Amino acid sequence: MKKTVIGFLGGGNIGGGVWRLLSEMREEIKKRDGVDLEVRKVLVKDIAEALEINAAKGIDIPVGCLTQDYTDVTRDDEIQIVCEFMGGEQPAASYMEDALNHGKSVITANKVALALNWAQLQAAAEKSGAGLWYEASVGGVIPVIRVLLQNLESDSVDRVMGIINGTTNYILTRMTNEGKDYDEVLRDAQRLGLAEPNPAADVEGMDSAYKLSILASLAFHGRVTYGRVHREGITNITATDIACGADMGYVLKLLAIAKKDGNKVEVRVHPTFVKKDHPLAKVDGSLNAIFIHGKYCNDITLQGRGAGDLPTASAICGDIVDAALCVKPRYPSFKNTVEDEASFAFSDNWNTRAFIRLSAVDRPGVLASIAKTMMEEEVSIATMLQKDVQPDGRVQLIFITHPAPEQSLRRALSRLDASICSLEQMIRVED
Numbered sequence: 160m161k162k163t164v165i166g167f168l169g170g171g172n173i174g175g176g177v178w179r180l181l182s183e184m185r186e187e188i189k190k191r192d193g194v195d196l197e198v199r200k201v202l203v204k205d206i207a208e209a210l211e212i213n214a215a216k217g218i219d220i221p222v223g224c225l226t227q228d229y230t231d232v233t234r235d236d237e238i239q240i241v242c243e244f245m246g247g248e249q250p251a252a253s254y255m256e257d258a259l260n261h262g263k264s265v266i267t268a269n270k271v272a273l274a275l276n277w278a279q280l281q282a283a284a285e286k287s288g289a290g291l292w293y294e295a296s297v298g299g300v301i302p303v304i305r306v307l308l309q310n311l312e313s314d315s316v317d318r319v320m321g322i323i324n325g326t327t328n329y330i331l332t333r334m335t336n337e338g339k340d341y342d343e344v345l346r347d348a349q350r351l352g353l354a355e356p357n358p359a360a361d362v363e364g365m366d367s368a369y370k371l372s373i374l375a376s377l378a379f380h381g382r383v384t385y386g387r388v389h390r391e392g393i394t395n396i397t398a399t400d401i402a403c404g405a406d407m408g409y410v411l412k413l414l415a416i417a418k419k420d421g422n423k424v425e426v427r428v429h430p431t432f433v434k435k436d437h438p439l440a441k442v443d444g445s446l447n448a449i450f451i452h453g454k455y456c457n458d459i460t461l462q463g464r465g466a467g468d469l470p471t472a473s474a475i476c477g478d479i480v481d482a483a484l485c486v487k488p489r490y491p492s493f494k495n496t497v498e499d500e501a502s503f504a505f506s507d508n509w510n511t512r513a514f515i516r517l518s519a520v521d522r523p524g525v526l527a528s529i530a531k532t533m534m535e536e537e538v539s540i541a542t543m544l545q546k547d548v549q550p551d552g553r554v555q556l557i558f559i560t561h562p563a564p565e566q567s568l569r570r571a572l573s574r575l576d577a578s579i580c581s582l583e584q585m586i587r588v589e590d
């Protein structure tokens with residue numbers, strides 16, 4: 160029986176989940192795959208504290224396996240696979256590079272370290288002939304990395320669109336279902352442990368942007384760096400926006416969108432209205448879903464748990480078995496560099512429909528004036544809704560536009576006559 164010795168960098172939520180899954184499935188994996196997976200070392204910050212936390216969670220990592228020295232994992236001659244579950248960019252990326260330099264295959268669930276250091280990590284892997292696996296870095300258990308890296312290798316993908324952050328999807332779902340405001344739902348999510356005490360990485364869209372940079376690079380076979388991703392979060396979304404969108408047949412999601420047309424590439428993360436019958440509209444709570452369109456495969460939608468110790472552990476253990484059985488590691492076919500792919504023309508003037516909510520004075524001629532300004536910038540209105548007069552005597556006007564270039568839309572909004580209306584919200588709409 161082939162034995163593969165594994166080391167963990169980090170033994171928190173995901174490390175504990177992977178330990179549990181491997182313990183429970185070890186005999187079954189031996190039977191199915193003919194490989195005995197043994198975890199020999201686990202890096203933690205503080206051994207005494209780790210023992211206490213693991214005991215409370217029922218995770219039985221023996222004290223002899225725990226170490227506070229990362230080189231016990233990255234440089235141990237017997238360890239063949241190093242799994243990184245520490246999170247954050249550094250020191251996680253340097254530790255992974257050290258492991259790769261010492262010929263260990265590396266498996267990571269860390270989108271930040273991967274998105275920002277992918278080129279260096281891949282170069283180290285290729286140099287030592289080691290493998291680099293990262294299925295759980297995007298979409299938790301959803302097998303999207305494998306689909307893009309292997310199944311669609313010979314296709315020509317032109318669109319990837321998804322809900323890839325569970326925290327924001329949970330918040331938006333509750334705002335939609337309960338009509339509550341952002342701050343109240345965020346506080347609840349924090350109390351339930353579904354949002355971090357500092358929620359910025361999720362609610363300001365950074366988490367989705369790291370993941371989109373990885374997905375777009377794989378989908379389009381060229382480096383799309385994190386810095387290229389246009390990013391807007393959900394912090395200024397109100398219950399009124401969501402209710403007005405619902406009145407017009409739309410549901411609000413934080414979408415990560417990557418499109419390619421010829422060499423023109425756009426990558427963006429922002430709140431987006433989708434029609435109520437759109438497949439992504441029904442993806443609720445902390446679920447994730449990713450839609451892919453390719454020239455030959457047509458449409459693919461993948462959905463599942465984007466987080467959680469055991470779903471994520473399931474994806475990671477798939478990588479571990481692959482790494483243990485792999486004869487020759489597979490690397491992305493594109494030249495992975497620190498810089499963007501030179502042949503891509505990145506565009507921030509994408510074509511989009513928009514939901515526009517204005518507060519306007521209630522008098523004749525106002526609508527005509529707004530429509531005229533829009534038309535002058537070649538933004539045409541598809542539908543309009545007028546809400547009842549407010550206590551301040553103003554009315555809420557809501558428009559959905561036809562597709563227009565982003566910059567025309569912005570110019571039109573900046574030229575609206577401030578003496579008759581003010582812009583309350585602009586949210587893009589995706590078909």
Ligand SMILES: NC(=O)c1ccc[n+]([C@@H]2O[C@H](COP(=O)([O-])OP(=O)(O)OC[C@H]3O[C@@H](n4cnc5c(N)ncnc54)[C@H](OP(=O)(O)O)[C@@H]3O)[C@@H](O)[C@H]2O)c1
Binds near residue numbers: 243296468
């Ligand atoms: N949680 C999920 O559902 C999920 C899903 C997909 C991907 N991921 C990714 O998986 C990774 C781990 O997430 P997690 O939820 O397991 O986080 P976590 O519970 O905070 O675990 C990380 C562990 O690593 C330890 N650590 C951090 N820096 C260290 C260092 N320099 N030396 C030794 N130990 C160190 C932490 O110790 P301290 O607690 O003492 O700092 C903590 O025990 C992250 O990259 C995350 O993005 C998580």
